[in-house]
Amino acid sequence: MKVILRNPRREIEVAGGRRVKDVLRELHILPETVLVIRGDELITADQVVRDGDTIELRPVMSGGAR
Amino acid sequence: MKCRKCGGTAVLELRRHNAAFCAPDFLDFFRNQVREAVRKYRMLDKDEHVLVAVSGGKDSLALWDVLLDEGYRTTGLYLDLGIFDYSVESRRKCEAFAAGRGVPLIVASVAEEVGGPVPVIKEVTRRPPCSGCGLSKRYLMNRVALDRGIGVVATGHNLDDEAATLFGSIAHWQTDALARQSPALPSTHAKLVRRVKPLYRLSELETSAYAFLRRIDYIVEECPFAKGATSIAHKEILNRMEDASPGAKHNFLFGFLEKARAAFERTEAVELRECARCGQVTTGTICAFCKLADQVKRTL
Numbered sequence: 001m002k003v004i005l006r007n008p009r010r011e012i013e014v015a016g017g018r019r020v021k022d023v024l025r026e027l028h029i030l031p032e033t034v035l036v037i038r039g040d041e042l043i044t045a046d047q048v049v050r051d052g053d054t055i056e057l058r059p060v061m062s063g064g065a066r
Numbered sequence: 067m068k069c070r071k072c073g074g075t076a077v078l079e080l081r082r083h084n085a086a087f088c089a090p091d092f093l094d095f096f097r098n099q100v101r102e103a104v105r106k107y108r109m110l111d112k113d114e115h116v117l118v119a120v121s122g123g124k125d126s127l128a129l130w131d132v133l134l135d136e137g138y139r140t141t142g143l144y145l146d147l148g149i150f151d152y153s154v155e156s157r158r159k160c161e162a163f164a165a166g167r168g169v170p171l172i173v174a175s176v177a178e179e180v181g182g183p184v185p186v187i188k189e190v191t192r193r194p195p196c197s198g199c200g201l202s203k204r205y206l207m208n209r210v211a212l213d214r215g216i217g218v219v220a221t222g223h224n225l226d227d228e229a230a231t232l233f234g235s236i237a238h239w240q241t242d243a244l245a246r247q248s249p250a251l252p253s254t255h256a257k258l259v260r261r262v263k264p265l266y267r268l269s270e271l272e273t274s275a276y277a278f279l280r281r282i283d284y285i286v287e288e289c290p291f292a293k294g295a296t297s298i299a300h301k302e303i304l305n306r307m308e309d310a311s312p313g314a315k316h317n318f319l320f321g322f323l324e325k326a327r328a329a330f331e332r333t334e335a336v337e338l339r340e341c342a343r344c345g346q347v348t349t350g351t352i353c354a355f356c357k358l359a360d361q362v363k364r365t366l
């Protein structure tokens with residue numbers, strides 16, 4: 001399956017057929033630091049992603065003194 | 067995962083609330099948190115004109131969206147920081163949002179006001195970019211509000227921003243900063259407008275989800291100067307705490323606001339004067355903004 005990462009935008013391939021949670025763990029991403037977007041929907045970390053899926057992991061952190 | 071409210075498929079899990087929500091119930095939850103913030107700190111009157119400081123990012127556009135939805139009369143303020151493509155793109159997002167909603171947007175340029183954009187200010191002062199940038203933003207927000215006769219500025223600071231600021235202030239025991247940290251800052255002088263942070267009860271995850279679910283077109287890319295900012299390092303530490311113990315950030319910030327903040331409030335107020343140059347409020351003779359502008363203009 002395809003995973004889109006941001007800042008900067010890039011794409012990687014990882015194994016599907018498992019929960020989002022497991023993908024995040026493999027990528028060393030804490031679950032609450034990203035939105036998990038599939039198509040035009042948000043999905044929770046317990047959802048299973050399949051091999052043909054594409055998900056975007058969009059960071060939620062914004063920074064600097066504001 | 068099922069929605070706590072309706073049992074439908076959840077789109078977002080909120081571990082600190084031990085809950086998950088479907089999209090409509092999450093949006094309700096979000097609006098309720100904003101209402102609670104406004105009520106608890108008496109941030110805004112229902113018919114008051116609000117200046118909403120927008121950066122093009124998820125937080126400030128989510129804030130503008132929710133205030134419009136709640137029926138407030140708002141004007142947006144975008145400060146053009148002159149930070150390369152980031153500023154070009156973020157300005158476009160704000161203009162598109164304002165046009166789409168049919169609401170007014172004021173654009174003010176740091177380069178015009180200070181004499182140079184943020185990257186130049188950074189070179190001239192040899193200080194971290196966020197320092198000159200933050201100073202200019204606070205000054206210009208207040209001045210634009212005063213010029214337009216608007217009594218309150220709302221900013222998109224969220225729970226993570228506030229917790230990171232608190233963490234930084236405690237790390238250095240900056241007691242004046244601790245006294246000033248609040249979701250609502252009153253006007254302490256005729257030339258200072260109120261400042262409120264209606265999103266302080268909502269995490270970055272929640273403001274991002276709200277912006278996404280409301281189909282707000284915000285800038286996902288960060289300011290190129292954000293990378294080295296210490297506030298990011300503090301957020302990362304807090305995120306690790308949160309992961310180990312959901313609710314840690316919330317308890318850290320809310321515990322401070324409810325139990326500790328009052329202890330830092332100064333009994334003796336500092337004397338505020340008007341800057342000899344621009345008339346804005348300062349504790350000295352010339353305000354920090356005018357000094358910065360002088361320094362930039364002198365060097366260029």
Ligand code: SF4
Binds near residue numbers: 065
């Ligand atoms: S990260 Fe720093 S320089 Fe960039 S917009 Fe935020 S405060 Fe300004």
Ligand SMILES: [Zn+2]
Binds near residue numbers: 070071087089
């Ligand atoms: Zn529901």
Ligand SMILES: [Zn+2]
Binds near residue numbers: 354
């Ligand atoms: Zn001044």
